[in-house]
Amino acid sequence: MSEILVYASLFGSSFLSATLLPGSSEALLIALLIAKKASVYGLIVAASLGNTLGGLTNILLGRLLPLKRQGRWHDTAMTWLHRLGPAALLFSWLPVVGDLLCVLAGWLRFAWLPAMLFLAVGKTLRYIVIATATLQGMQWWH
Numbered sequence: 001m002s003e004i005l006v007y008a009s010l011f012g013s014s015f016l017s018a019t020l021l022p023g024s025s026e027a028l029l030i031a032l033l034i035a036k037k038a039s040v041y042g043l044i045v046a047a048s049l050g051n052t053l054g055g056l057t058n059i060l061l062g063r064l065l066p067l068k069r070q071g072r073w074h075d076t077a078m079t080w081l082h083r084l085g086p087a088a089l090l091f092s093w094l095p096v097v098g099d100l101l102c103v104l105a106g107w108l109r110f111a112w113l114p115a116m117l118f119l120a121v122g123k124t125l126r127y128i129v130i131a132t133a134t135l136q137g138m139q140w141w142h
Contacts, residue, residue, distance in 0.1 A: 006038045011050035018054025018092075018123070019099070025051060026130055033134045044131055048124040055092050055102045055119045062106020077104070086114035093126040 010028055017023030029047050032038060081088055081104055089105055092098040105115050 003038045003042075006032060007042055007046040010043060011046045014047040014050030015054040015057075018051040018102075019057055029127060029130060030134050033131060034138065040131055040135065044124070044127045047127045048120065051093075051123040051127070052116070052120045055089070055098075055123060056116060058099055058102035059106035059110075059115060059119075062103035063109065065103075065107050067107070078108070081105075081108060086110045086118045089115055089118040090122040092119050092122050 010025065010032060013023055013028045014025040017025040025047055029043060032043055033040065081101075086105065088101055089110075092101050094101075102119070
């Protein structure tokens with residue numbers, strides 16, 4: 001398998017995993033790290049870029065939703081999100097909740113640049129932690 005295909009596969013998997021579609025880019029990243037199919041840094045960049053763009057897609061989808069009040073839970077969630085602002089997107093890597101955070105960030109019309117930066121940092125840190133743990137585990141087993 002060519003290195004470009006490895007990066008493209010991980011990018012695609014990461015993008016789909018960040019949208020509302022199911023996916024497991026973490027498992028693919030771990031498998032590619034174990035198989036030593038490409039550069040560790042290249043894999044982290046491909047996964048982070050794909051996942052960040054997928055998160056931005058969710059933000060865009062949130063911006064398409066009409067602004068209207070939803071009920072009591074809405075007030076609690078909105079208070080929390082307004083207090084944290086775009087920094088809440090540092091948690092966009094969390095399963096299920098992360099997708100919702102991205103959609104809500106779009107719905108609340110968070111500014112693009114801070115939202116994109118916090119989103120990218122959160123998602124990149126997750127892949128760095130996964131890659132580091134995988135590489136440490138591989139050293140420990142060998």
